[in-house]
Amino acid sequence: MLDDTIEVTVGDLVDEAIDIKRFVLHRTGNLDFPTWTPGAHIDVLFAEGLVRQYSLCGDPHRADIWEIAVLHTGESRGASHYLHTQINIGDRLSIRGPRNNFKFNLDSSLRFLAAGVGITPIISMIRAAHSADVKWRLDYISRSRKRMAFLEELESYSSNVVVHASDEGRVFKLKHYLIDTGGVYGAPLYACGPARLLDELTTMSETWPEDYLHIERFRPKSDASLPDRHSFTVNFALSGVTAQVNQRETILDVAEQSGILVVSSCREGTCGTCETDIIEGEADHRDSVLSAAEQAQQRTMMICCSRSKGSNLVLDL
Ligand code: FES
Structure with missing residues (x-):
């Protein structure tokens, strides 16, 4: 893993909603942060190699601060619990x-769908769409308004925002939503939220044109729907190493055991850090980063989770 770590200080902490805190970060040494675009995320590094991804939710034009908003998931030993209970200004x-695995294009008309803390990668897209005066609509789903981060700002954009708060009896139905917003003929759709919602959306949009559905996942896809693992041979062409990947190993494990330097982060197919070019063979894609079209192109793969369809794979490593 290459060391491109940035040290930051927490400059402010803001309660955005029940169980959601916004962390305002300053780079130590008064340095500017690198530039970013809407949809981008950062890794936060914890003890014992634990890494978690959080979307940047502030203003991309500000190089002096970065902002993330974190949902306290309730796991008492998890990263969000640590951030909520142990980290202070x-x-x-x-x-x-x-x-950025959730790249945003400023089309003339846009749909956004956010559930819960899934609003965090989408808020900066909405600000960009609003300033550019393009037509957009956000459907924002939660149990209650009190659990919705950035709601006051979003509601200032008036009729562009449709709130589905289940405690107000506005239960979200994906089928109705798609009909209401034009289905396949509607505008490009950017969505972030729980895996079940995103899985359902992916299935329902299978016939949509390429680039009409953009989703961001922070949890890996469930293993249940994936084919069984089998062992195969991988050739790391640049390093001149050929090795066997058994059922319990990943290509990333085998590369590291072979002394090959690979940049990695989440190791579960959600961050995009380990993306590697395929020279020969077909990947059995198991990541949550590449779109269906990108996976079908078989140009690159996430070697922390994806495998080989056949018995051999040649990679540009
Ligand atoms: S390390 Fe994150 S996708 Fe592979």
């Missing part, structure tokens, strides 16, 4: 990034 964190 003035504390330091180590981060990496930014990286």
Whole structure:
């Protein structure tokens, strides 16, 4: 793993909603942050090699601060619990990034769908769409308005925002939503939220034109729907190494065991850091980063989770 770590200090902490805190980060040494674009995320590094991804939700034009909003998931030993209960103003964190797997294009008309903390990668897209005066609509889903981050700002954009708060009896139905917003003929759709919603959306949009559905996942796809693992041979062409990947190993494990330097982060197919070019063979894609069209092109793969369809794979490593 290459060391591109950035040290930051927490400059402010803001309660955005029930269980959601916004962290305002300053780079130590008064340095500017790298540039980023809407949809980008950063890695936050914790003890024992734990890494979590959080979307940047501030203003991309500001190089002096970065902002992330974190949902306290309730796991008492998880990263979000640590950030919510142990980190105060003035504390330091180590981060990496930014990286953008959820690239945003300012089309003339746009749809956004966010559930819960899934609003975090989308808020900066909405600000960009609003300033560019393009037509857009956000459907924002939660149990309650009190759990919706950035709601006051979003509601100032008036009728562009449709709130689905289940405690108000506005239960979200994906089928109705797609009909209501034009289905396949509607505008490009950017969505972030729980895996079940995104899986359902992916299935329902299978016949949509390429580049009409953009989704961001922070949790890997469930293994249940994936084919069984089998062992195969991988050739790391640049390094001149050929090795066997058994059922329990990943290509990334085998590369590291062979002394090959690979940049990695989440190791579960959600961050895009380990993306590697395929020279020969067909990948059995298991990541949540590449779109269906990109996976079908078989140009690159995430070697931390994706495998080989056949018995051999040649990679540009
Ligand atoms: S390390 Fe994150 S996708 Fe492979």
